[in-house]
Amino acid sequence: MAGAHPTVTDGSPDTSRRVSFWLDDLVVRGLDDLRPRAALTSNARFDVCLIGGGLTALWTAYSLAKRDPTLRIAVLEREFAGFGASGRNGGWCSALFPQSATSIEREHGFDQAQAMRRAMIDTVDEVGRVTALEQIDCDYVKGGTVLFARNRPQRELAAAEVDEARRFGVDALEYWEERAVGSRFGATGLDGTAPAAVYDPDCARVQPAKLVRGLARVVESLGVSVFERTEVVGWSAGRVQFRALDGSGAEGTVSSSHVIVATEGYGAKLPRVRRRILPLYSLMIATEPLPDEVWSEIGIEHGQTFSDYRHLLVYGQRTADNRFAFGGRGASYHWGSAMNPAYERVDSVFTHLHTALRDLFPAVGDARVTHRWGGPLGVARDWNATASYNPKTGVGFAGAYVGDGLSTTNLAGRTMADLVQGVESDLTGLPWVNHRSPLWEPEPLRFLGANLGVLGMQFADAEERATGRPSLVARAIGRLTGH
Ligand SMILES: Cc1cc2nc3c(=O)[nH]c(=O)nc-3n(C[C@H](O)[C@H](O)[C@H](O)COP(=O)(O)OP(=O)(O)OC[C@H]3O[C@@H](n4cnc5c(N)ncnc54)[C@H](O)[C@@H]3O)c2cc1C
Numbered sequence: 052m053a054g055a056h057p058t059v060t061d062g063s064p065d066t067s068r069r070v071s072f073w074l075d076d077l078v079v080r081g082l083d084d085l086r087p088r089a090a091l092t093s094n095a096r097f098d099v100c101l102i103g104g105g106l107t108a109l110w111t112a113y114s115l116a117k118r119d120p121t122l123r124i125a126v127l128e129r130e131f132a133g134f135g136a137s138g139r140n141g142g143w144c145s146a147l148f149p150q151s152a153t154s155i156e157r158e159h160g161f162d163q164a165q166a167m168r169r170a171m172i173d174t175v176d177e178v179g180r181v182t183a184l185e186q187i188d189c190d191y192v193k194g195g196t197v198l199f200a201r202n203r204p205q206r207e208l209a210a211a212e213v214d215e216a217r218r219f220g221v222d223a224l225e226y227w228e229e230r231a232v233g234s235r236f237g238a239t240g241l242d243g244t245a246p247a248a249v250y251d252p253d254c255a256r257v258q259p260a261k262l263v264r265g266l267a268r269v270v271e272s273l274g275v276s277v278f279e280r281t282e283v284v285g286w287s288a289g290r291v292q293f294r295a296l297d298g299s300g301a302e303g304t305v306s307s308s309h310v311i312v313a314t315e316g317y318g319a320k321l322p323r324v325r326r327r328i329l330p331l332y333s334l335m336i337a338t339e340p341l342p343d344e345v346w347s348e349i350g351i352e353h354g355q356t357f358s359d360y361r362h363l364l365v366y367g368q369r370t371a372d373n374r375f376a377f378g379g380r381g382a383s384y385h386w387g388s389a390m391n392p393a394y395e396r397v398d399s400v401f402t403h404l405h406t407a408l409r410d411l412f413p414a415v416g417d418a419r420v421t422h423r424w425g426g427p428l429g430v431a432r433d434w435n436a437t438a439s440y441n442p443k444t445g446v447g448f449a450g451a452y453v454g455d456g457l458s459t460t461n462l463a464g465r466t467m468a469d470l471v472q473g474v475e476s477d478l479t480g481l482p483w484v485n486h487r488s489p490l491w492e493p494e495p496l497r498f499l500g501a502n503l504g505v506l507g508m509q510f511a512d513a514e515e516r517a518t519g520r521p522s523l524v525a526r527a528i529g530r531l532t533g534h
Pocket residue numbers: 102103104105106107108127128129130131132133134135136137138139140141142143144145281282283284313314315316317318321333334335366378425426427428449450452453454455456457458459460
């Protein structure tokens with residue numbers, strides 16, 4: 052089983068800085084000291100035991116505790132709540148889902164694909180509703196997302212996305228012509244022409260650490276027991292084995308009717324789920340705050356997120372304090388699904404991100420990059436996310452959101468609450484529920500496949516820049532990645 056993790060928080064002042072700008076910002080502003088809550092140090096009995104202290108576990112705990120305050124619910128987190136992807140992400144609370152609607156339609160039919168789109172769009176508003184209700188101040192502003200289409204192949208992808216959305220009739224995507232984009236945004240094209248763009252109103256900008264840390268406090272106030280520095284080392288129906296990482300050396304067992312695994316990318320280190328999930332690192336940078344006149348030139352408003360239609364994904368937002376937070380893929384997959392804090396800091400990827408940001412918005416100029424960080428996404432073999440539960444064993448699993456988990460975790464939490472309580476609902480009828488992805492291949496195939504995917508995306512972007520035509524490589528990879 053996994054040994055002690057090298058980044059277990061030691062209470063040193065730079066713990067937050069190591070993890071993400073978002074967590075660091077909470078500490079710097081005196082909003083949170085990230086001091087770990089108490090570990091679990093003796094055997095215990097709960098009704099529901101959640102493994103992991105990210106948004107999946109916390110939204111599940113929230114839904115269950117709200118519906119039935121008598122339930123005894125525990126969250127067991129190895130580090131501190133929000134340590135994982137939930138405290139590090141790009142802050143896009145979007146209606147995106149790893150599998151495209153067309154891909155869901157191929158497997159489950161039109162109505163199911165449409166229902167999934169509807170559920171995701173509703174979820175963006177649901178996160179806004181609950182955070183307002185519970186007074187979680189997480190800078191939630193629903194300003195939509197602007198997806199720039201910067202050359203001919205990107206414009207074709209943009210038009211195809213709008214067509215797909217029209218066919219399903221749920222997403223309210225708008226195609227913005229070059230002139231409209233040029234008059235509002237200081238974004239560049241790649242072929243000497245001004246970019247066009249797709250505008251998707253169903254996306255909110257959040258400060259992710261404020262969301263996950265605030266949610267942890269709310270569930271505690273509802274009576275949920277949140278144990279930190281408590282590592283789960285195994286589970287089976289009705290039982291979870293743990294060890295405390297607080298120096299006490301305590302170990303024990305939680306007896307629980309329901310056991311929900313919510314460890315996302317970190318599941319790659321847990322023997323029972325390691326072939327189900329592949330950890331793929333996404334990295335981010337944040338700039339110093341930019342003056343208002345620079346933002347006027349750039350055109351991105353508060354609450355707005357942005358990206359473009361390149362294949363090797365990038366994503367960004369304007370933070371509440373006027374920085375760019377900008378991230379992307381490109382980090383390699385490591386042999387045997389190895390995980391290490393060093394993989395969250397890859398200089399070549401940080402340099403690529405900085406260059407890509409300045410290339411998209413030249414007005415960024417020499418603005419200083421103040422923070423660099425990264426974290427693991429969880430990827431299933433068929434790029435399908437799932438919320439699954441076996442009523443016979445009481446064991447459930449939710450995750451594999453790739454880079455679309457911020458809002459999807461909320462849908463997972465509400466769905467998991469229905470599954471645990473045996474309630475049949477619109478949510479439990481959605482096509483991702485109880486989806487079983489194939490297992491990842493053993494090495495060396497996994498290593499080859501995952502890294503060829505990353506390289507293939509880089510190649511596809513270079514090919515499109517050079518030829519001005521849609522990449523054939525990208526099309527081939529697209530079918531393997533849920534599109
Ligand atoms: C850099 C980055 C940018 C992203 N940007 C976006 C975005 O803009 N929008 C979006 O929708 N999604 C984004 N994502 C994805 C999104 O953040 C995740 O899908 C989501 O946060 C997953 O939440 P989770 O609770 O399932 O997992 P996590 O937040 O990763 O939580 C898992 C927790 O399990 C704990 N754990 C692991 N092993 C054990 C164990 N043995 N015992 C106890 N605890 C354990 C970990 O410490 C961790 O806290 C991004 C992810 C990254 C890394």
